[in-house]
Amino acid sequence: MGSILIKSADIRFEPHPKFAGVEIAKLITSEKNSEVSVSILKISPGSSASVHLHEKEVDSIYILKGKGKAYVNGEWVGIREGDYIFVPPGEEHGIENTGSEELILLATHSPPLF
Numbered sequence: 001m002g003s004i005l006i007k008s009a010d011i012r013f014e015p016h017p018k019f020a021g022v023e024i025a026k027l028i029t030s031e032k033n034s035e036v037s038v039s040i041l042k043i044s045p046g047s048s049a050s051v052h053l054h055e056k057e058v059d060s061i062y063i064l065k066g067k068g069k070a071y072v073n074g075e076w077v078g079i080r081e082g083d084y085i086f087v088p089p090g091e092e093h094g095i096e097n098t099g100s101e102e103l104i105l106l107a108t109h110s111p112p113l114f
Contacts (some may be wrong), residue, residue: 004032013042021047023035024059030112037112043103046097059087063094066103070095 006027016022021044028038041047042076043066051071061070067080071094072087079085089094097103 004028011040013040016041016049017051018052019047019049020051024049026114028112029114033112035112036108036110037114038106039078039114040064041107042106043095043097043105045097045100045102049094050096051092051094052089054087054109054113056089057083057091057113058089058112060108060110061085062106064104065108066097066101067099068095068103069095089112 011025012053013023013025016024023042025040026037028030028036030037031088035088061084063081063083065081067078068077069076070085070103071092072085076096085093095103095105
């Protein structure tokens with residue numbers, strides 16, 4: 001398979017299946033690529049992707065907009081636009097929006113999560 005271009009007008013968000021107040025746009029799924037899945041998440045103020053882990057997948061998270069806190073290495077730390085989080089398989093992590101605007105992040109998982 002070759003390169004994939006997804007125009008912003010074609011990106012569709014849906015409610016996250018596990019986290020209330022979180023929307024997800026699945027850009028790249030295992031149907032398009034067997035190595036990685038890519039998504040954008042929008043977390044509403046006061047909402048979170050609560051602490052969880054992925055048994056097999058590496059989680060790579062880049063904060064595009066907003067501020068909040070992330071659960072990494074067993075503690076909550078402040079995060080904001082431009083911060084990056086790398087989470088190895090089996091490591092607990094979570095993100096909470098503590099700001100007044102949406103917290104938007106780009107997440108990749110390898111192997112694909114979905």
